[in-house]
Amino acid sequence: MPSSATSPVDAQQSPPTPPGNPLDRYFRITERGSSITGELRGGLATFFAMAYIIVLNPIILGAGHDKFGHQLDNGQLVTATALMAGLSTVLMGVIGNVPIACAAGLGINAVVSLQLAPKMSWPDAMGMVVLAGLVLMLLVASGLRQRVMDAIPGGLRRAIAIGIGMFISLIGLVDSGFVTRNPDGAHTTVPMGLGEGGQLHGWPVLVFAVGLALTFILVVRRTRGAILIGIVVMTFIAIVINSLATIPDANWGLSIPQVPDSVVGTPDFGLVGNVSLFGGFHEVGWLTGCLFVFTVLLSGFFDAMGTIIGVGEEAGLTDENGQLPNMGKILMVDGVAVAAGGLGSASANTCFVESTAGVGEGARTGLANLMTGGLFLLALVFTPLARIVPSQAATPALLVVGFLIMAANVKEIDWSDFTIAIPAFLTTISMPFTYSITNGIGIGVLAFILLRIADKRAREIPWLLNVVGLCFLVYFLLNPIEQMLGVK
8 A cells, every 4th residue: 555644633534535547447457556557567577477377278178088089179178268268358347346367277187187087078077166166156155165265274375375486486497398297117206307307408498587577676776567578579489490590309398489470260169068967977976076176176266275375465455454445355266267178178277376476566456467367369360470479488477487486475474483384384385286276275274273172272273174184184095085985
C-alpha cells in the first residue's frame, strides 16, 4: 500500500477519492500500487513464460493410449489446451482478481495419460478429472478448503513459497537444456548433469546463458520490464541465430525460433465436451475409480494451494496472517478450472507457478490475467506465432523469479525452532527433487506433525492439519494400499 502523509483524522474527514477509471476501480489497480501498463506487461510476461504448455501438454497426453489403443489427436489437443487455459485464466482474473494464470497442470496430465487412460477410454478418463473438479468446488463451498489452507503454519507457508522458487528454477534449468537427465544406461549415481555429458553444447544453451545474465543485470540495475525485455531480446537473437548459423540436428527445446510461413491456423474443437462422467467406474470398478479421482483431487488441491500461496506472497497481496483477498473466490475458480480442463479434454487446469514471471514484471491484479488469457485465446488461431518464443529465451525468467521468491521468504522462517525449520527444509528441497509441489507440501506437513508430537507439542497442531497429514499418508502409501486391496 502506498504511504500517505495524511493524518488518520484528516483521512476520516476527507476519504481518498476513488480512481475515476472503472477498470481501475474494479481491479483495484491503484490501491495495489500497480498501473494498467504494469498489469498488461506482467500478463504478457506470464504468457511467454507458460506458453510452452500449448505444445507440451499435447505431447504428454498424445503419448498415452487408452484401454482400446486410441490416441488423442495433436491438433485437437493444442486447441483444447489453449482454449481452456484462456478461459480459466480470464475467469480467475475477473472473479478472483489475482495475477494467477491457469492451464493444464504438469504432473496431473501425466496421471491422466499414463494411469487413468490405459484402464478406460479417453472420455472416461476426462470424466474422472471433471469429477475431481466438482469435488473441489464442494470443498470450497463448504469452507473446508479455506480452513485447510489456514491450518498451514506460517513458517511452512514461507517454505512452500521457497520450494516453489526452487522448483521453477529447476524447471528453467531443465527446459533450457542447461541441465539434463543422465540416461539410465550410463550406470551413474548422478541423476542430472551439466548440459550433455557434463559440457554445454550448442547455440540454444548459449541463448539461455546470455538471457539469464542479461535479465539478472537488468534486475540489478532496477530496470522496469527486466524479465520481459530479456525474453523479447533473446527471442530476437534466437531467430537471428537460427537464420544465420549452421545448426545440424538443432533442438531448440519446445519450439523452433523460426518465423513461420503462415501465422494463422484453424482450431479444431473436436475434443471439447467429449467426456463420460461415470463411464470410468464401469471399466475399473467403484473402488479403483474413487482412488483415481482421489489422486487427481489431491494433486490439484495442494498444487494449487502451494502456487496460490507462493504467487500471493511474491505479489505482496497477503496480509499479516498470510491470507489473500477473495480467497474463497480464487479457490472456487480453481475448482472450476479443474473441471473445465477435463470437460475440454485438456486434463485438469490448475494455477501455474510461472505466474510469478508476470508478478516480477509488476502484475498485482486480475487485469494481468485478461492479457494472459486473451493471448491464449488468440493462440487458437495464431498457434504458429505463439510458438516462435523458444524455451531458452523464456526460461531465464523462471530462475530470476526463483531467486526473488527465495530472497523474500528465507529470512521470515524461524530457523531456531527445529519443529518448523526441519519441515521447512524438507518442503523446500522436496519440491524440486521430486519435481512436485504436492510431494513437497505433503512431506513438510507430515514432518511438522511428527516433530511437534516428538517435542510434546501435539496440542499446538490444528486438528484439521492432522486430517491433512492422514490424507497425505494415504497419498504416499497409495501403491501398497492398492496392492493390498487387490485393485492394481
